[in-house]
Amino acid sequence: MAHLALVTSLALGALAAPQDPPPVATEVEEVVVVGERLQTTAQTFVRALAAPPPGRKAARWDEPLCVGVIGMRPDLAQLMVDRITAVALELGVPASRPGCRPDVFIVAAADGDAMARDLVQTRPDDFRLGLSGTDLGAAALEVFQSSGRPIRWWHVSLAVNADTGQPIQRLPGQPAFSAPQPIIRSPADLGPYGNIVTPSLIRDETRDVLARVVIVLESSALDRASFGQISDYIAMVALAQIDPEATPEVPSILNLFRDAPAAEPGLSAWDRAYLSALYRTDQMASNPDTNLSTIGRVVARDLARTEAESGVTTPTAPE
Numbered sequence: 001m002a003h004l005a006l007v008t009s010l011a012l013g014a015l016a017a018p019q020d021p022p023p024v025a026t027e028v029e030e031v032v033v034v035g036e037r038l039q040t041t042a043q044t045f046v047r048a049l050a051a052p053p054p055g056r057k058a059a060r061w062d063e064p065l066c067v068g069v070i071g072m073r074p075d076l077a078q079l080m081v082d083r084i085t086a087v088a089l090e091l092g093v094p095a096s097r098p099g100c101r102p103d104v105f106i107v108a109a110a111d112g113d114a115m116a117r118d119l120v121q122t123r124p125d126d127f128r129l130g131l132s133g134t135d136l137g138a139a140a141l142e143v144f145q146s147s148g149r150p151i152r153w154w155h156v157s158l159a160v161n162a163d164t165g166q167p168i169q170r171l172p173g174q175p176a177f178s179a180p181q182p183i184i185r186s187p188a189d190l191g192p193y194g195n196i197v198t199p200s201l202i203r204d205e206t207r208d209v210l211a212r213v214v215i216v217l218e219s220s221a222l223d224r225a226s227f228g229q230i231s232d233y234i235a236m237v238a239l240a241q242i243d244p245e246a247t248p249e250v251p252s253i254l255n256l257f258r259d260a261p262a263a264e265p266g267l268s269a270w271d272r273a274y275l276s277a278l279y280r281t282d283q284m285a286s287n288p289d290t291n292l293s294t295i296g297r298v299v300a301r302d303l304a305r306t307e308a309e310s311g312v313t314t315p316t317a318p319e
Contacts, residue, residue, distance in 0.1 A: 068102030
């Protein structure tokens with residue numbers, strides 16, 4: 001009888017004991033499996049395309065974009081501006097208001113070499129700021145003027161403070177540096193072109209931003225490609241520092257004027273992945289190569305995710 005009472009007491013105690021709360025579901029970050037071949041191809045693709053000034057990181061626009069086109073029928077010029085602006089908006093770059101001063105200046109001309117030389121002579125400040133790390137240098141500028149390419153471009157970029165967005169170098173015409181506040185409490189107190197150096201060998205506090213792009217379109221290009229293809233090609237080089245010698249081995253609008261492979265009808269999945277990665281990644285590593293590696297990893301991950309969702313394999317370089 002005592003045994004039965006003990007068993008009953010234990011059973012009642014077990015029923016009365018507080019129950020453990022049900023397990024809470026933990027959200028895990030999406031895992032995307034990236035194949036080694038895709039990762040390698042993405043890194044090669046990024047390094048083939050990116051052409052920042054020596055020692056600097058790949059730049060991007062971080063202010064509202066203003067695109068101007070001259071030398072073209074007004075309706076066609078507007079179509080090109082609209083296309084470039086649409087791609088920029090997809091990347092999170094807003095458009096400037098009508099009447100703005102162009103940051104992307106596109107000139108259509110019958111003779112590209114002659115137009116490029118004339119622009120450099122008459123608008124030298126649009127090409128060289130006289131500061132290190134803002135462009136590809138005198139030799140590259142000579143190639144810009146004499147390459148004979150149907151489309152050519154010139155980028156000017158600036159290193160800016162990550163907190164204030166101000167250039168860290170004194171631009172021509174600006175006064176010498178002096179802190180406007182007697183006590184410096186924040187980066188803003190440093191005034192223009194003030195920079196902060198942190199005690200880190202792997203990270204710096206600067207970003208590289210595009211300041212100006214000049215693009216010359218030779219009219220003969222319209223005999224070799226559609227207007228839509230040319231607009232997408234120009235959008236690509238207007239929004240990123242692309243190497244003029246780049247010959248991607250994957251589908252890309254940048255192969256437009258090559259004999260092979262076949263030309264893309266517009267921005268390819270690889271082109272879009274590159275632009276998206278460029279504008280989304282934190283590029284504050286002190287080593288420019290590390291920043292490019294980060295872009296490459298994001299490109300590979302995005303393409304792998306697209307493959308998984310669509311079931312369509314992304315074309316890669318031939319083995």
